[in-house]
Amino acid sequence: MNSATQFKPGDRVTVKFQDRPGHLRTPWYIRGKSGWIEQVHGEFRNPESLAFGHDGLPKKTLYLVAFNQSDVWGRTAAPKDKLLVDIYEHWLESSAQERGVLSHE
Amino acid sequence: MARGHHDIGGLPGAGPIDQSEHTLSDWEILADAVNQALGARGVKRTDEMRRAREEMDSAAYRDMTYYERWIASIEAILIEKKILTKEEIDRKLSQFESEWGEP
Amino acid sequence: MSDAGNVEHGHDHPKHELSHYGKRIYAIRDLLIEKGVITEKDIQCQIEYQEARSPANGANLVARAWGDAAFKGRLIADPKSACAEMGIDATAINEFVVLENTESVRHMVVCTLCSCYPRPILGRPPDWYKSFNYRQRAVVDPRSVMREFGLNLPDDVEVRVHDSTADIRYLILPLRPKGTENWSEADLAKLVTRDSMIGVMDPLDAIPE
Numbered sequence: 056m057n058s059a060t061q062f063k064p065g066d067r068v069t070v071k072f073q074d075r076p077g078h079l080r081t082p083w084y085i086r087g088k089s090g091w092i093e094q095v096h097g098e099f100r101n102p103e104s105l106a107f108g109h110d111g112l113p114k115k116t117l118y119l120v121a122f123n124q125s126d127v128w129g130r131t132a133a134p135k136d137k138l139l140v141d142i143y144e145h146w147l148e149s150s151a152q153e154r155g156v157l158s159h160e
Numbered sequence: 161m162a163r164g165h166h167d168i169g170g171l172p173g174a175g176p177i178d179q180s181e182h183t184l185s186d187w188e189i190l191a192d193a194v195n196q197a198l199g200a201r202g203v204k205r206t207d208e209m210r211r212a213r214e215e216m217d218s219a220a221y222r223d224m225t226y227y228e229r230w231i232a233s234i235e236a237i238l239i240e241k242k243i244l245t246k247e248e249i250d251r252k253l254s255q256f257e258s259e260w261g262e263p
Numbered sequence: 264m265s266d267a268g269n270v271e272h273g274h275d276h277p278k279h280e281l282s283h284y285g286k287r288i289y290a291i292r293d294l295l296i297e298k299g300v301i302t303e304k305d306i307q308c309q310i311e312y313q314e315a316r317s318p319a320n321g322a323n324l325v326a327r328a329w330g331d332a333a334f335k336g337r338l339i340a341d342p343k344s345a346c347a348e349m350g351i352d353a354t355a356i357n358e359f360v361v362l363e364n365t366e367s368v369r370h371m372v373v374c375t376l377c378s379c380y381p382r383p384i385l386g387r388p389p390d391w392y393k394s395f396n397y398r399q400r401a402v403v404d405p406r407s408v409m410r411e412f413g414l415n416l417p418d419d420v421e422v423r424v425h426d427s428t429a430d431i432r433y434l435i436l437p438l439r440p441k442g443t444e445n446w447s448e449a450d451l452a453k454l455v456t457r458d459s460m461i462g463v464m465d466p467l468d469a470i471p472e
Contacts (some may be wrong), residue, residue, distance in 0.1 A: 136421060177397050187289070189313075
């Protein structure tokens with residue numbers, strides 16, 4: 056019934072930079088940033104639609120996406136530190152960038 | 161469009177974390193319980209309440225306390241769903257105020 | 264300390280001194296009951312449900328996990344079932360994830376967009392967790408937040424900050440303090456602070472007798 060899960064753990068992804076009205080649960084600071092899939096949480100009703108009294112269907116796949124802190128903020132963070140955000144599939148696209156390149160931006 | 165007033169992760173200018181805690185007042189406990197009761201009865205969804213807070217006036221969002229924002233969003237959603245009207249809330253409140261006395 | 268039983272009648276404090284919204288919730292409540300949208304019993308049940316929830320639930324889970332490796336495994340693999348084993352009702356949580364701290368990794372949880380928190384386990388979040396300052400700083404400089412709570416970590420410890428943006432609710436399983444071998448669960452639970460289960464600090468140290 057639902058489309059196959061698009062990403063799997065380890066996949067490199069970039070958060071889409073969308074700026075549209077509505078109830079969006081992808082924080083501004085992570086839009087446009089690149090990281091990797093840490094875990095597939097499963098399918099949930101879409102909060103963007105629930106927020107307006109709709110049923111939130113079809114369910115969307117939710118992922119735990121990990122980022123290097125240094126890649127998110129463009130500054131020197133403790134090199135091992137990570138930021139992890141629960142992000143819906145429709146906000147993610149495959150990232151072609153290599154991890155090494157990201158760290159030097 | 162711009163980032164919402166609630167979407168504050170990473171914004172600069174934040175100060176120290178105030179670790180003091182306050183015992184909830186009766187009206188805050190009531191706000192919490194009314195919110196949960198409305199959810200349990202399927203009257204509203206958590207995401208509708210969040211959206212109402214996101215749609216608030218931004219200055220009000222920053223100035224109101226946590227439970228004041230909850231009450232504002234409860235009211236907004238109940239009015240949006242035509243369960244209550246602002247006028248009847250105002251009327252009921254006037255009635256209470258005459259019972260409670262002037263400040 | 265507010266008397267939950269008197270909330271509905273509110274005879275105990277000067278209502279005319281309440282703020283605009285503080286007063287309005289009483290009007291909203293009465294109208295909702297008059298119209299049959301909710302009942303007085305609904306409200307009382309919610310008050311009691313919330314009063315029954317506190318960090319003690321989390322501390323008991325953690326203390327058992329520290330002492331019982333098999334339970335720890337179950338807690339991490341299926342937290343809601345592990346809660347049920349201990350008579351803790353976690354059914355209101357849609358998805359529950361337990362994050363284990365180790366010598367080399369510390370986790371911290373925040374909800375930058377609002378105040379998502381594992382309320383069915385820990386009760387209501389502390390004011391600071393809901394504050395703008397925490398929501399702004401936790402994702403960008405977690406170590407400075409931890410320092411304010413007394414936790415200083417070297418760079419070779421990995422700090423993993425979770426922004427709880429969806430239906431997943433996170434609980435930190437803190438690192439067991441040294442010198443607590445053979446301690447009872449009850450004594451271990453006393454070391455598990457609420458703030459250590461959010462991740463801004465480690466649990467209390469074991470004070471030698």
